Every structure is written in structure tokens, then in C-alpha cells.
Amino acid sequence: MAIHYYCRHCGTKIGTLDGNVQVERMGFSLLSNEERKEMILPQADGNLRIQAICEVCQASFEQDPKFHEYGYLIQ
Numbered sequence: 001m002a003i004h005y006y007c008r009h010c011g012t013k014i015g016t017l018d019g020n021v022q023v024e025r026m027g028f029s030l031l032s033n034e035e036r037k038e039m040i041l042p043q044a045d046g047n048l049r050i051q052a053i054c055e056v057c058q059a060s061f062e063q064d065p066k067f068h069e070y071g072y073l074i075q
Contacts, residue, residue, distance in 0.1 A: 002047045007054035008039075014054050023048075 003021055005014040028040060041049040053061075 005050045008051035009057040
């Protein structure tokens, strides 16, 4: 199983953890049920897609907080 991280705002692939990944050690259990449903998307092939935030979008939000009003950022 692989875990693929994508930015929830711009769609950029952030990275992949592949191979022998122990999901129990990833800290997902610390998320609320709502957060898990929003952030962790199981894929048909058994992999997981994680919705996170990339460094570019994080920097954009820090520079201009009004960007939080938009559902998608174009870089």
C-alpha cells in the first residue's frame, strides 16, 4: 500500500510513502472522524490519498489570509 499526499488547494502532488507503511504509526488516529473523512481518501487500488497543504499554498495563506475564502488556489 502506498500513501500519496496531494495539496487540497492546488492539487500538486506533495509526495508518496511507498512500501511497508504502518498506517497505525502515521497519526491518523489523532484526527476526528470528520477530519479523517475530509483528509483521507481510500483509493480503489488499496492506496490512500491524503489531502494536505503544500508549502507554496501555506505561504500564500500566511501572506494573504483572505485566500481562505476560496476553495481552490491556482499557482
